[in-house]
Amino acid sequence: MKQKSIILTGGGTAGHVSLNQAIIPSLVNEGYKVHYIGSNDGIEQELITQSFPEVPYHSISSGKLRRYFSMKNFTDPFKVLAGVGQAFSVMRKVKPTMIFSKGGFVSVPVVIAAKIAKIPVVIHESDVTPGLANKIALPFASHVFTIFQDTLKYLPIDKATCTGSIVREQLLKGKGARGKKLCGFTDEKKILLVMGGSLGSVVLNDSLRSNLPELLATYNVIHLCGKGNVDTSLESLKGYKQFDYVTTELPDILQAADFVVSRAGSNSIFEFLALKKPMLLIPLSASKSRGDQILNANIFERQGFAHVLEEEMLSKSTFMKAINTLSNKRSDYLEAMGKAESPKTPDEMVNLILRYEKS
Numbered sequence: 001m002k003q004k005s006i007i008l009t010g011g012g013t014a015g016h017v018s019l020n021q022a023i024i025p026s027l028v029n030e031g032y033k034v035h036y037i038g039s040n041d042g043i044e045q046e047l048i049t050q051s052f053p054e055v056p057y058h059s060i061s062s063g064k065l066r067r068y069f070s071m072k073n074f075t076d077p078f079k080v081l082a083g084v085g086q087a088f089s090v091m092r093k094v095k096p097t098m099i100f101s102k103g104g105f106v107s108v109p110v111v112i113a114a115k116i117a118k119i120p121v122v123i124h125e126s127d128v129t130p131g132l133a134n135k136i137a138l139p140f141a142s143h144v145f146t147i148f149q150d151t152l153k154y155l156p157i158d159k160a161t162c163t164g165s166i167v168r169e170q171l172l173k174g175k176g177a178r179g180k181k182l183c184g185f186t187d188e189k190k191i192l193l194v195m196g197g198s199l200g201s202v203v204l205n206d207s208l209r210s211n212l213p214e215l216l217a218t219y220n221v222i223h224l225c226g227k228g229n230v231d232t233s234l235e236s237l238k239g240y241k242q243f244d245y246v247t248t249e250l251p252d253i254l255q256a257a258d259f260v261v262s263r264a265g266s267n268s269i270f271e272f273l274a275l276k277k278p279m280l281l282i283p284l285s286a287s288k289s290r291g292d293q294i295l296n297a298n299i300f301e302r303q304g305f306a307h308v309l310e311e312e313m314l315s316k317s318t319f320m321k322a323i324n325t326l327s328n329k330r331s332d333y334l335e336a337m338g339k340a341e342s343p344k345t346p347d348e349m350v351n352l353i354l355r356y357e358k359s
């Protein structure tokens with residue numbers, strides 16, 4: 001029997017790739033030949049080709065979908081059109097039984113091409129409110145899966161299902177001792193992990209660094225600061241370890257951490273929840289985004305998993321005060337997180353997705 005193929009897409013930031021990384025091993029176990037369509041300059045190319053060399057990566061052209069005025073708004077539709085053509089020819093060659101899209105700009109031409117090629121599309125939305133790319137993709141999709149229950153109210157009732165979170169299995173297998181060794185931490189101080197999402201956050205980086213002398217008196221700090229944001233002048237500081245972006249090291253680093261300070265991208269916060277890490281969330285403000293992280297963060301705070309500090313309220317003193325709250329209420333957060341639903345396994349998610357493939 002001929003091996004079945006499936007095409008995954010999604011990118012722009014790691015938040016639009018994480019779930020794909022999680023399900024690739026399960027799809028391969030199910031006997032599928034997995035292909036990936038992404039852009040040629042997005043983070044997805046590195047994440048997929050480095051971890052899954054057996055997955056053919058097809059890069060296409062795609063345009064950014066902006067909510068603001070830019071001259072590029074006149075040229076990008078042509079890039080999207082070119083991307084549709086490129087994605088269509090990949091589909092004719094690969095003949096997939098379905099497309100799974102995790103969103104992000106690059107997924108738009110892929111989903112449109114799938115409609116033209118009459119290939120079923122399933123999409124996934126991990127934030128409370130659907131992102132722009134997924135909103136555009138929705139009419140072309142057979143089904144949409146969500147992590148948050150609240151997302152269902154923004155979607156057609158007959159084609160949406162909430163599955164809860166899925167965390168890549170590798171992240172659950174870290175060793176704290178290895179994480180500490182990697183950072184060169186030898187004393188018994190608690191470890192604070194600061195992570196500004198997959199791209200890093202200048203706001204979080206600045207807040208942390210302005211409080212470092214005070215923080216290092218009590219904590220060891222691991223800082224995932226984003227590509228190009230390592231401050232070499234701080235490299236010799238005892239108890240402070242910076243990385244721009246980590247891949248295979250992340251499970252050990254997460255395991256080593258006692259607390260987390262983070263943006264509120266949905267993949268990250270569900271990973272912290274799965275690993276029971278009390279978290280201070282500083283969501284990306286509504287002035288810089290559609291406000292999705294604020295909604296994600298508020299839901300976590302209501303459930304007792306997180307303390308939230310709005311970006312507009314962020315200062316040297318509110319940052320330190322929030323860290324103290326996190327530390328003082330650590331056992332309350334752990335108790336609430338202990339009662340949370342466990343994430344779905346990648347195998348369970350794959351079984352749900354494959355229900356929509358072309359027979």
Ligand SMILES: CC(=O)N[C@H]1[C@@H](OP(=O)(O)OP(=O)(O)OC[C@H]2O[C@@H](n3ccc(=O)[nH]c3=O)[C@H](O)[C@@H]2O)O[C@H](CO)[C@@H](O)[C@@H]1O
Pocket residue numbers: 013014015016018126127195196197198199224244245246247250264265266267268269271284289292293
């Ligand atoms: C600026 C922006 O558009 N942010 C969006 C983006 O965030 P972003 O891409 O930051 O997404 P998430 O926080 O959801 O996920 C980040 C992923 O990167 C991984 N990671 C991070 C740092 C690192 O060094 N190594 C590593 O592997 C994390 O484990 C996680 O799986 O997508 C999210 C999910 O749609 C949205 O909620 C965010 O609003």
